[in-house]
Amino acid sequence: MKKLLTLAFLMSATFTISAQEKDPVIDNILKEAYENSQLETLGHELMDDIGPRLVGTPQMQKAHDWAVAKYKSWGISAENQQYGEWKAWERGITHIDMVHPRVQSLNGTQLAWNPGTSKKGVTAECIILPEVKDSISFQKWLPNAKGKFVMIAMKQSTGRPDYNWEEWATPESFEKMKNEREAQTKAWNENISRTGYNRRSIISALEDAGAAGIIDSYWSKGFGANKIFAARTKKIPTVDIQLEDYTMLYRMVEHGDKPKINIIAQSKDLGVAPAFNTIAEIKGTEKPDEYVILSAHFDSWDGGTGATDNGTGTLVMMEAMRILKKVYPNPKRTILAGHWGSEEQGLNGSSAFVADNPKIVKNMQAAFNQDNGTGRAVKINGAGFLHSYDYISRWLAAVPDTISKHIETTFPGWPSSGGSDNASFVAAGAPAFNLSSLSWSYWNYTWHTNLDTYDKIVFDDVQHNAILAAIMAYKASEDPEFTSREQINLPINKRTGEQQKWPTPRTPERKGGM
Template sequence: MKKRLPIAILFLLLTSTFSPAQSTEEIVAQIQKEATENSQLEQLAYELMDVIGPRLVGTPQMKKAHEWAVHTYSKWGIEATNETWGEWRGWERGITHIDLVAPRVVSLSGMQLAWSPSTSKKGITAALITLPEVSDSVAFSKWLPAVKGKFVLVSMNQPTGRPDYNWEEFATPESLEKMKTARESQEKAWRQNLENTGYTGRTINAALEEAGAVGIVQSRWSDGFGANKIFSARTKKVPVVDLSLEDYSMLYRMVEHGEKPLIKVVAESKELGTVPTFNTIATIPGKELPNEYIVLSAHFDSWDGATGATDNGTGTITMLEAARILKKIYPNPKRTIVIGHWGSEEQGLNGSRAYVEDHPEVVEGLQALFNQDNGTGRVVRISGQGFLHSYDYLGRWLEAVPKEITQHIETTFPGNPGRGGSDYASFVAKGAPGFSLSSLSWSYRDYTWHTNLDTYDKIVFDDVRNNAILTAVLAYMASEDPEKTSREKAVLGIDPRTGKKGVWPEPRSANRDGGKD
């Protein structure tokens, strides 16, 4: 006698076997719902920016961020690993304290630059000197001994601390024009004088150090209230600090007026030797075409003037959130989805360049790469990157994205191939379809790009949420597309920089042993 299955079990078997697949519209709606009603963006941003902080390559914070990312993916059921791709100079920032001690006492606003040599805990107290006006390198060489035992002010003294938009709002037309003319003249004279020394802004610090300066003081103003660019020291023994425009200008005026100011600088840091560098790579395996890939891309490292919130914390949490949503809504993709968090982008796309060298199978099987790296704003531009038929597939995928997101996006097809700027260019140079999801500015260049103000509070979460939805939908559509994307290249026009016919960018090798000079 045959046994009959219970009705409830039979129903489950039938529905699980024969239920129709969900439509694209249903999947997209679920992606949008998850992103909107269960967003993890604020928590991810807090953990990454506030708790871990800046992610300068070679620092313990960078290593901690990689470990955090692997742990975060693990919580979501996504396999992730930290892949070593090279080595870097290990360094850790310590306390910076800068004080004017004569002719009066006041604490100044500033910080040491990345990889700055350390002072002792007692610090250095010394007088200040400005760069002279010289006719040529011989005259500068004769002046150089004057820096011995002093801090050298190496930046131009800005004529105004007000951004142009502030002048344009309040100044008379005559006053505005007068300021701009005077500033342009001063900047031209400063550039010419620096050229006369025989050095550049990148090389002069080492010359001053060699001549006996006890430290370098700069102020790299970013054209916005309170914003300065913070990069690297470029010295081997003496500290380099960046001061706010306001404090730097005050010191500069004191020196010019013969006031003989003294400052005390405590800039503690640790040299950690040579340390390994990583990319964090997460993977959602493809079920039908596992050797074809969609890559979600964002660089993980930052400069360390602040916490790297919009460069590129927002790109990082966009890709994390998109991956989380896809794992929940679309756990069995047709093609393999890789999430790449690249190291040392800021020093020349090194992490992604190493990845394309080490993983030719991903480059060969790449269906599409989506990269985000220019601030917190909603995506407003997508270029076809010079791929002749990019409109055919990108246009089709974008049709599935909710209209409230695509209404802000301008597309350019076929466009021109990226030659740098961010990690998609590492793939484009290999002839693989990598695309930049370019964001609205939100005053990125002046206020957060590589500055001391690039912090959590500058994140516009509504825009980042839109970007996570866009990324997840594009990844889903690229994965499900029945066709492999075309790599045929468009004929490039005249390159305005050279006046010659444009050529496709050549791949460049990663610097796998960096930060030591």
């Protein structure tokens, strides 16, 4: 009888707990996310139709306007809030063709904010940087750059990533390759140093010497992947050529073939453009002056279409807002989505928002940021807030195990000083947390590369992240308690012997690229 009573009590307790845990809002979030997902359509419209979103370009403006219109179609108020201005520029067609000693079209692109060429382009011989004894000998060589395309990147010894060598090479061959590459890299860096310049400053020296253009190749250590950033020349074309074609040209120069290429870069300088954040809002009912923020940067570099940096973060937060508006239209606290501009140039949009909206930042319940790639969220760091365990754990407990079981939490964690937009809020003392995701070879293959395109998106993982963001926002909105902002005492820096300090807000760039 005693055993039966105990069993009955346990069954009753289990039923009570299950009844308490049953939450129709979460059930509806899951139902809407799985049965009516808009992620693939949003991804197509943003990445395929609009394309990359480099700050200051017409595509960036088009993306801002598209987001506002999309939110309004869901019944969510949204607006573009200007925080500054940026150099206005539009990418055009880039053709890079070898014309001597034979004809071949080369894979590459003009770098951002670089002036265009004429329709005929620029044709010139390619040369490589010389090996020099000192800065005097380099100055003597500089006149040789006049009228030439100067190749400024080291010739890589292999285009195969290390994991491919490790899989197929003998251990001896793999080790030999690494040692040779290390010695070559050391020698290259020492030679650059002897010129009296560094890798950046040497570019202006070459331009001043009359070079016809600059050819770079920033290999990302993956098959076919190059990092694509901004040009540093003011009047002459700068292009990045993919490794396989760059090293071919390099070998030709070394062997005395005197290769010539033609570069046609039809970019346009459009003067100055306004720079925006897009802010969407679902107004709170009980505590409208307290805020939960869903955060993702909207801009991208433009080697690819910015799919995983940060198209996927954008999709996550837009889809989460769409779902919340449908199943939780009257939140207790106001829920904002911040789609930040110019994150790639130094968190400018989010840091401007923090500077311009002190009341919102002061009354922030929490911000959830997603940035680093297409993978499902696997880590949440308490960001250095002493009691972050209390509330993050409460909210995360409501997330289905199919999603939460992949997530490792670290409390109280460490305050972010950069990297993504959560750092802008943390520096102001507001609890902001990055939903750090699984890699999917992000760093070598899609982070700022020519391969960051729609086909790399893993929609199952993005869907998990949208559900996670929606539930965390819902639980943060409903929580009867306002989150504690008490910070941990940072430890002594072993190198300096001084106590480390909490990050301080950065000053946003409001007139960029000019």
